[in-house]
Amino acid sequence: MLTNLGRICSPAVRYRTGDRVRVAGGPCPCGRTFLRLEGGILGRLDDMLIVRGINVFPAVIEGVVRRFPAIDEFQIEVFRDGELDEVRVLVELDDPAGVRPLQEAFREALGIRLQVAAVPPRSLPRWELKARRVVRR
Known part of the structure; x- marks a missing residue:
């Protein structure tokens, strides 16, 4: 499941988007420890x-x-x-x-x-x- 927590009205919770992404290893330089995706969307699984x-x-x-x-x-x-x-x-x-x-x-x-x-x-x-x-x- 992923969400854009920056949305003001309501978070958009999505799963099985079909997007191919890369999970960032290690903590964020800012100190946050939650899962991050690096490099944006790399492609589509259905492609x-x-x-x-x-x-x-x-x-x-x-x-x-x-x-x-x-x-x-x-x-x-x-x-x-x-x-x-x-x-x-x-x-x-x-x-x-x-x-x-x-x-x-x-x-x-x-x-x-x-x-x-x-x-x-x-x-x-x-x-x-x-x-x-x-x-x-």
Whole structure:
């Protein structure tokens, strides 16, 4: 159960929000000892993909992609290969040679190999509000 105790009228008590969070270890620097969440909402549990038996969160994929400044936009394609879901990450890259280091970064971060394909810059959809980067094919 969690609540925002800063609400004036009434606290909003919620549970099973579906948000993925990280619990902060140790006491707060201010001295408070109650449970704290660090880093805000890290993602949604219902966004989780299962790829070859491994739980993969789109937020983790985005975190890896954002380490590469040459990539402006990306999209995650989920497709069936036989009985299993597979993932292909489309990235806007001028130089397709940048795909290899990204594949290695995914392997290190997730423990599995993801397919990565370079597409021309400005070819992926742009979103004004919340981006819908996961596409099921």
